[in-house]
Amino acid sequence: MELFTYYRSTSSYRVRIALALKGLDYQAVPVNLLKGEQRAAAFLAINPQGRVPALRTDDGQLLVQSSAIIEYLDEAYPHPSLLPSSAEQRATVRGVAAVIGCDIHPLHNVSVLNQLRQLGHDEAQVTQWIGHWIGQGLAAVEQLIGDRGFSLGGTPGLADLYLVPQVYAAERFNVDLSGYPRILRVAALAAQHPAFVQAHPAHQPDTPVQ
Secondary structure: OEEEEOOOOHHHHHHHHHHHHOOOOOEEEEOOOOOOHHHOHHHHOOOOOOOOOEEEOOOOOEEEOHHHHHHHHHHHOOOOOOOOOOHHHHHHHHHHHHHHHHHHHHHHOHHHHHHHHHOOOOHHHHHHHHHHHHHHHHHHHHHHOOOOOEOOEOOOOHHHHHHHHHHHHHHHOOOOOOOOHHHHHHHHHHHOOHHHHHHOHHHOOOOOOO
16 A cells, blocks of 8 residues: 655544554655645646655555545454444534544645645734634544543544644644643553554654654
8 A cells, every 4th residue: 555645744643543553555745735745736636635644555546535545444353443343423523523534634734734824814813823723623522532441442543543632733833731641541542552642743754753
């Protein structure tokens, strides 16, 4: 498999966690978003939307959108499963993932932030926008996850694939997380888990050398 990725893309990050949790080998193909490589004709032939991640499967199929890629991985490689056994529990986990993937992350995507800047908003206003939407979303997530273990269980699952990269983004944008002890607990567990460490932006082939 080939994963078209960018080291600090949170949607790429969540797919990397899924691949690592399932112990799947893949070739990382970095796409430098800062240099505009996502808009090059070669990449647009892979993903017409010009975004990462994209996954080329072992049989050559091209998949886009992190949620669809993760669902594919869980169906094609079901062990370990990223979802709990009951329908109600699966719906709860998917709800947490959707709060992050649909309501938080899109509002601080680089394309949105660049559009705000083009509309005349200064960096202070952009920063306030980021903090508002991340803070509001994480306040909801804090109430939806459990008191022990990972987000919704003793082992990591789909909700954690979304939450841990979102915490990384919050820290990158200097959002105060001190009011979210459950979320911080999950982040601390992930920091000690080999799959999450492997997938972290600090450990990617395109991570800039400090």
